[in-house]
Amino acid sequence: MKSKLAGILILLLVAIVAVGGVGVYLYAKDAAQTTESQADQLADDDDGWEDGSDTNMAPGAEHVYSHRGASGEAPEHTFQAYDLAIEEGSINIEQDLVISADGTLYVAHDRNARALTGVDKEYNEMTNEEIDELRTHGGDRILKLSEVFDRYGQDVNYIIELKKRDDATVAAFKEIVDQYQMADNVVVQCFSLSILEDLDECYPDMPKLYLVDNQKALEEGLDKTYVDIIGANKKLMTAENVDAVHEASKDFAAWVLDTEDEIKEAIDLNVDEYFTNYTSRALEIEKEYRNEN
Numbered sequence: 001m002k003s004k005l006a007g008i009l010i011l012l013l014v015a016i017v018a019v020g021g022v023g024v025y026l027y028a029k030d031a032a033q034t035t036e037s038q039a040d041q042l043a044d045d046d047d048g049w050e051d052g053s054d055t056n057m058a059p060g061a062e063h064v065y066s067h068r069g070a071s072g073e074a075p076e077h078t079f080q081a082y083d084l085a086i087e088e089g090s091i092n093i094e095q096d097l098v099i100s101a102d103g104t105l106y107v108a109h110d111r112n113a114r115a116l117t118g119v120d121k122e123y124n125e126m127t128n129e130e131i132d133e134l135r136t137h138g139g140d141r142i143l144k145l146s147e148v149f150d151r152y153g154q155d156v157n158y159i160i161e162l163k164k165r166d167d168a169t170v171a172a173f174k175e176i177v178d179q180y181q182m183a184d185n186v187v188v189q190c191f192s193l194s195i196l197e198d199l200d201e202c203y204p205d206m207p208k209l210y211l212v213d214n215q216k217a218l219e220e221g222l223d224k225t226y227v228d229i230i231g232a233n234k235k236l237m238t239a240e241n242v243d244a245v246h247e248a249s250k251d252f253a254a255w256v257l258d259t260e261d262e263i264k265e266a267i268d269l270n271v272d273e274y275f276t277n278y279t280s281r282a283l284e285i286e287k288e289y290r291n292e293n
Contacts, residue, residue, distance in 0.1 A: 058089025060286025065159050065275045066090040072277030077107045078140045088280040094159040098123040099169045105145040149180045161189045200226035222248040229253050242269045
């Protein structure tokens with residue numbers, strides 16, 4: 001009796017599957033697509049960044065350095081600022097580096113965390129764990145350079161500033177550039193000629209940008225064969241200085257240009273690159289104005 005009942009149940013199940021098979025398949029397919037869609041959404045929420053390989057470089061983007069990301073429109077040195085700059089068409093995003101007590105490179109402009117987070121302590125006096133717990137006044141965390149590399153890979157260029165003579169930071173910089181194979185995607189900038197000279201031995205093809213804030217320093221950099229770009233305070237952006245830099249077979253870069261008049265003046269003077277907090281504005285001017293001149 002039990003065997004007959006079991007047989008009947010099996011026949012019923014077969015019939016149900018036969019009749020509803022298409023419905024079952026469609027349901028399963030829809031469920032799979034829904035799950036995939038949900039997974040994609042979660043990934044978007046986590047990353048907020050899509051591979052830039054399918055996007056076209058904005059006209060004039062090679063001239064624009066997004067200063068701390070699109071920092072005039074979003075909090076500096078955050079994924080939000082970098083994402084926005086790239087979405088607007090930038091191919092060059094800037095990072096300032098500090099180092100933790102554990103030897104990890106983080107992205108922040110000041111050596112002290114007070115201005116950004118309210119915590120009056122040097123980054124190099126804090127462990128990774130302490131820095132990871134910090135939050136900016138806007139609620140953002142301090143990014144590791146490795147996280148920035150992980151997010152954007154080799155789809156963009158990194159304009160990385162090293163502070164004046166700091167052997168630990170320089171060593172950590174070399175290590176992470178080699179680890180991520182980023183030598184071809186980095187322009188290294190510094191106020192120190194000795195650091196740039198040292199890096200030239202390891203990375204002869206990596207562009208080296210010498211930051212200068214006065215006329216004497218600008219002239220000092222002209223005959224340095226390891227300097228590829230003179231990055232000058234905008235007060236030094238004159239026709240005479242731009243011509244002198246070009247005569248020395250170097251690029252002239254200026255910092256920081258945010259107004260329409262400043263950017264148009266740079267274009268008129270044949271400035272090669274410039275830092276700006278307003279990527280969108282700069283690229284719009286590049287598109288409309290540089291082509292006219």
